[in-house]
Amino acid sequence: MNRPETIAVIGEGELKQADLSELLPFADLSEQQTRDILNLATVHRVAPNRTYFDEGDSAENFFVLLDGFTRVVRTTREGDQVVVLHVAPGQMFGIAKAFASDKYTMTARAASQGVALSWPSALWDRFIQEYPGFQTATRQAVGSRVVEMQDKIVSMATKQVEQRIAEAILRLMDQAGKETDAGVEIDFPLTRQDISEMAGTTLHSVSRCMSKWQKSGILRTERRRVVVCQPEALAV
Amino acid sequence: MNRPETIAVIGEGELKQADLSELLPFADLSEQQTRDILNLATVHRVAPNRTYFDEGDSAENFFVLLDGFTRVVRTTREGDQVVVLHVAPGQMFGIAKAFASDKYTMTARAASQGVALSWPSALWDRFIQEYPGFQTATRQAVGSRVVEMQDKIVSMATKQVEQRIAEAILRLMDQAGKETDAGVEIDFPLTRQDISEMAGTTLHSVSRCMSKWQKSGILRTERRRVVVCQPEALAV
DNA sequence: CCGTCAAATTGCGCAATCGCAAAGAGCGTT
DNA sequence: AACGCTCTTTGCGATTGCGCAATTTGACGG
Numbered sequence: 001m002n003r004p005e006t007i008a009v010i011g012e013g014e015l016k017q018a019d020l021s022e023l024l025p026f027a028d029l030s031e032q033q034t035r036d037i038l039n040l041a042t043v044h045r046v047a048p049n050r051t052y053f054d055e056g057d058s059a060e061n062f063f064v065l066l067d068g069f070t071r072v073v074r075t076t077r078e079g080d081q082v083v084v085l086h087v088a089p090g091q092m093f094g095i096a097k098a099f100a101s102d103k104y105t106m107t108a109r110a111a112s113q114g115v116a117l118s119w120p121s122a123l124w125d126r127f128i129q130e131y132p133g134f135q136t137a138t139r140q141a142v143g144s145r146v147v148e149m150q151d152k153i154v155s156m157a158t159k160q161v162e163q164r165i166a167e168a169i170l171r172l173m174d175q176a177g178k179e180t181d182a183g184v185e186i187d188f189p190l191t192r193q194d195i196s197e198m199a200g201t202t203l204h205s206v207s208r209c210m211s212k213w214q215k216s217g218i219l220r221t222e223r224r225r226v227v228v229c230q231p232e233a234l235a236v
Numbered sequence: 237m238n239r240p241e242t243i244a245v246i247g248e249g250e251l252k253q254a255d256l257s258e259l260l261p262f263a264d265l266s267e268q269q270t271r272d273i274l275n276l277a278t279v280h281r282v283a284p285n286r287t288y289f290d291e292g293d294s295a296e297n298f299f300v301l302l303d304g305f306t307r308v309v310r311t312t313r314e315g316d317q318v319v320v321l322h323v324a325p326g327q328m329f330g331i332a333k334a335f336a337s338d339k340y341t342m343t344a345r346a347a348s349q350g351v352a353l354s355w356p357s358a359l360w361d362r363f364i365q366e367y368p369g370f371q372t373a374t375r376q377a378v379g380s381r382v383v384e385m386q387d388k389i390v391s392m393a394t395k396q397v398e399q400r401i402a403e404a405i406l407r408l409m410d411q412a413g414k415e416t417d418a419g420v421e422i423d424f425p426l427t428r429q430d431i432s433e434m435a436g437t438t439l440h441s442v443s444r445c446m447s448k449w450q451k452s453g454i455l456r457t458e459r460r461r462v463v464v465c466q467p468e469a470l471a472v
Numbered sequence: 473c474c475g476t477c478a479a480a481t482t483g484c485g486c487a488a489t490c491g492c493a494a495a496g497a498g499c500g501t502t
Numbered sequence: 503a504a505c506g507c508t509c510t511t512t513g514c515g516a517t518t519g520c521g522c523a524a525t526t527t528g529a530c531g532g
Contacts, residue, residue, distance in 0.1 A: 099379025
């Protein structure tokens with residue numbers, strides 16, 4: 001994995017080509033190309049729980065996440081939030097252009113302090129034509145997100161709450177797992193409410209489940225922190 | 237809407253450009269181009285409940301549905317089927333190429349007798365380059381299906397079974413509704429089991445709901461047939 | 473060090489929905 | 503016309519998971 005923090009820390013003026021070239025969408029570019037792309041980019045730093053963009057906004061930009069995790073969320077008329085998918089560093093999001101849409105259909109909310117680059121949507125087609133890896137990267141982005149959504153639908157249709165919670169945690173582990181001596185820790189603050197929004201249930205059920213797992217030693221939790229000790233026990 | 241049956245009925249040798257040009261992916265083409273595309277196409281006729289392709293198959297072709305309805309389905313290890321989305325005539329499906337994938341991730345099963353055209357996936361990139369409408373059409377196809385999946389996820393996470401069943405029926409109405417004097421009829425055979433797979437519930441719950449609706453005059457059903465009399469009553 | 477607030481835990485009752493089983497109905501086939 | 507098949511209906515009991523409320527815990531700011 002790339003260490004995108006370096007970009008974030010050193011600030012816009014000093015963005016290095018080396019970093020960008022590790023991002024999938026911009027692989028295999030010349031130095032000059034990389035520099036051009038960076039010159040067109042805007043850097044966003046978003047505090048936890050704030051949004052990169054909101055559902056219904058006109059889709060002026062597309063993004064690549066450099067650091068932090070982002071939840072892509074939909075809010076119902078009743079005010080329930082549902083997490084439709086998760087974005088990890090290195091991935092694109094807000095790619096309405098790939099859907100021939102001029103509005104974002106969901107809200108992108110930072111799960112933890114986040115850094116992203118964005119470009120005006122008007123550049124989308126130009127990037128596709130000029131940069132060979134971009135087309136492929138967008139397809140892969142779309143593909144993996146479609147698969148993620150499929151899995152979620154199947155899971156919600158057929159699995160019980162407990163299994164769905166387990167799946168949500170396993171997925172977070174994959175995306176944001178950090179090895180520690182006690183087990184794999186999920187690398188950003190995570191409330192029961194957050195998990196319930198991913199699993200499509202209530203925070204109560206999540207709390208009960210996780211208490212039970214804590215008792216049997218499968219995982220350990222403190223406030224907003226989760227460490228998974230026995231991932232096998234969560235997988236069905 | 238186009239009347240794709242004409243294509244189906246008259247057979248491959250006589251496919252007419254006029255029909256193809258009404259399909260979104262191939263809008264705005266010259267006669268010569270249309271002819272070229274048709275020459276490369278294969279016609280598929282698929283009986284109800286048979287598949288165009290199966291989950292895991294290598295994605296050799298992409299399809300455009302001409303006639304009939306198709307369910308795109310995923311099967312769980314336990315054997316439960318979940319309908320992830322529905323394809324109506326004129327739409328593309330099996331577009332693994334748009335997801336940078338070389339395998340189908342789902343099964344496409346004909347809900348009713350169906351006719352589709354297919355092309356080898358190898359032609360995908362060529363079509364995108366050569367035919368202006370194709371790129372846009374694929375983006376729209378992907379976009380609308382992503383939205384459909386989003387809606388489904390939100391719906392399954394927040395709505396009760398009864399509302400989900402109602403939504404499934406309303407969606408079918410939109411896609412396959414045929415006006416009759418009694419109301420809008422869904423234009424292909426549809427079992428309780430089918431509906432339950434769409435709504436993510438059991439056929440029993442579907443049966444109960446629909447009996448209730450039948451009693452209050454909201455809809456009328458016979459074996460495998462559904463006529464919706466008061467669509468407003470189903471919308472929340 | 474204390475006050476305040478958000479997050480997490482837990483018990484209890486209830487409503488929704490599943491699962492099973494049995495019976496009935498419609499349709500095509502022989 | 504009878505048979506067999508699939509689809510449908512319905513009742514009932516078992517569970518799951520939700521909703522509410524009270525309590526506890528931990529973090530943060532002053």
